[in-house]
Amino acid sequence: MSVDLSQFHQVFYEESYEGLDAMEQGLLEMNVDAPDDEIINTIFRSAHSIKGGSGTFGFMQVANFTHVLETLLDEVRSGDRSLNQTTMDLLLVSVDCMRDMLQALQNGEEPDMSNADDLRAQFEAILKNEDPSQALAQSANSKEGSDSGQPPSDKSGGDGAGADGKNGWSIDFIPEPQLLQTGNEPTRMFRQISELCDGNMSVTVKTDNLPSFSSLNPEHCFLNWHIDVHAPLEKSVIDEVFEWVIDDAEINIYPLGQSCEAESQKIQESEPDKQVTPAAVEPIAVTTSQSTDEKPKAPQKAAAPQESSSIRVDIDKVDNLINMVGELVITQSMLGELGENFDMGRVQRLQEGLAQLEHNTRELQESVMKIRMMPISFVFSRFPRLVRDTARKLDKKIDLVMSGENTELDKTVMEKLGDPMVHLIRNSMDHGVETPEERIKNGKSETGTVELKAYHQSGNIVIEIEDDGAGLNTERILQKARENGVISEDANLSEDQVFDLIFQPGFSTADVVSDLSGRGVGMDVVRRNIAALNGSIEVFSQKNKGSRFVIRLPLTLAILDGQLVQVEDQIYIFPLVSIVESIQYQGSELNNVGGHSDVLQLRDEYVPILLLNQTFGIQTENDDLDESIIVVVEADGEKIGVVVDELLGQQQVVIKSLEENYKKVEGISGATILGDGTVALIIDVSGLSKLSVTSLKDLDRKVKNHKAA
């Protein structure tokens, strides 16, 4: 029977990644001086499972690498070896290394073994109690082929089995009384031998040791056997039959026709090696055949993004869903029956039924949404490591405090949240938290704190990243902004507005661009990424107290809280989060700048005005705007006023992709289907502001220059 092992690969990858995460977490939690047994066990178990799985599924590179790791961990676990910081660091690096190897394999590529070989050499040195750094040098000198190496404990056995025994074998099998208690059954062994020699055997039972009936324990074995096998079998084959019972029985195997004394060799001498050899060789063959098989497929595999493969859903959620569907079916059949012989007297029951249907649908929708929800710990879990490594690089002492890890969030949102958060945390550590010396000088404790919080607030998820560092430096931000031309020389900004400048494109406050924060990704990208998720980011800061970044995100990307607006006979939808305010159109508050565009003076700001009917080319019957409404929306830190005919209600809408169903339209992010079946377009606010001829900054400057002149 042949089983296609590749069908289990996906599960193997997933659980291995989980195992690696668990290892990483365990390593980070572990106190080197007083290691916790439970943590070591968890780490060991993860390594052990990865090794077992990778061996079974033919990924020998991973299995061989994990083997040394496992050996080391096993020694730690059994108390034969103590941990030190070097070993811990090596273990953490190995976790990354294994993750890389698995990712390469998953994408159908051959993993790069140079890193793994270096690490393995270092571990082997540790196991031999040598200095790992020297092993590194050695391994660099003589790089051995990585996949040729079998786990070091496998001495390739093979003891020229069956030197004699051409005529067959005699076996004395004298079990200990408790043999049966291990579930071993002598008759099964005889049957096995019989199969091996096609029945050319004889079994003689010896009852010498049988006690008297009164002292006979029926669960014990008192019989001995002598077996003659009349077939030229390899001795190793016979050894294997008795492999499991050698410790529970006296077994003598000798060539047929000789006496027991002639070769009273016990089985165990040659036993341990044999089982290993065939088992270990087989999967190597699998690896090679597989890599040739899969070559043509590789590009296609690599193209598939690794994240969106599958999600794990709590069984409760599924049960709940099934329950909901059940309710829905009941309501449906109730309504169906009602419709069959309907008269006006039953209108009330119809209404009740419809109300119930609405209720069911909403609950069902919520339950379905919940399936995509995962605890934010999936993102948070990588941060302890990040903070540890970054703090080391920066020579700072920083504690990470996390709360609300169980707050649930849509998986898609979560996947896109990782990078912006990494950036923010690095930023807080690099620019926020001061060096230990500075902190002491400022009367703070030596160790800084970065706090991560997640919680739900009115249909949104809020994530806060707070540090107790130096806070934003208002003067430096202003200076930088003027230098880079982000603001004009004489701009008078409130503190909040100054803080907001860090989100402007082309802005970096670090005097020296370090390799940590300044890698070309600025806070403007962070804000754009978060805006792309229909979210917002704000910063609060207090000098010498620290800064706090607050990210607000919708719980899901599939549903949007929308404001419905009407323009002529069309209905458009604004994301509710983007709306700042809505005001009645009054011609007197508008200024005309540069001859072709209007701006609205909104308190001390100038906001460009955009007519939605013009932008989307809708036929208008009257040009009178007096009854209109201006919806002031904000995107990418810029406000625009959008003129619409009327505000309709607010409602949650399900987002349908316009690109998939039609094509991309500038200024439109998607579509939805309203209750009456018509299609309404959802406004892409940041796209819309780009559509408007002039951006806020230009306008603001123009207006101000105009005024000054």
Next chain:
Amino acid sequence: MAKILAVDDSASMRQMVSFTLKGAGHQVTEASDGVEALKIAQGQAMDLVLSDVNMPNMNGIELCANLRQLPSYKFTPILMLTTESTGDKKMAGKTAGATGWIVKPFNPDQLLTTIKKVLG
């Protein structure tokens, strides 16, 4: 056809074992650790137990010792799936009452050959 209890904390191994055994016509019940396995075993008799050694909550050795305390598992074959090729782990298994072992990594054919040793 035999009733087999497959115990492993690794879902991929469990699936592989279970798929192979079902393919050979056996009836397989899965458990992800010793505690779960013991609970299942308390409810029904099995013809064979295949268990991983290293598992959270209750490991394979403890499971084995616990199973041998159950009257209906006194003589049931219990095979340990182990990566340890060294003797001491096997010894611990034997002391706890394990029948034998299968050394990981193994392929489906090796698994079927091995369980044939203990199934009627």
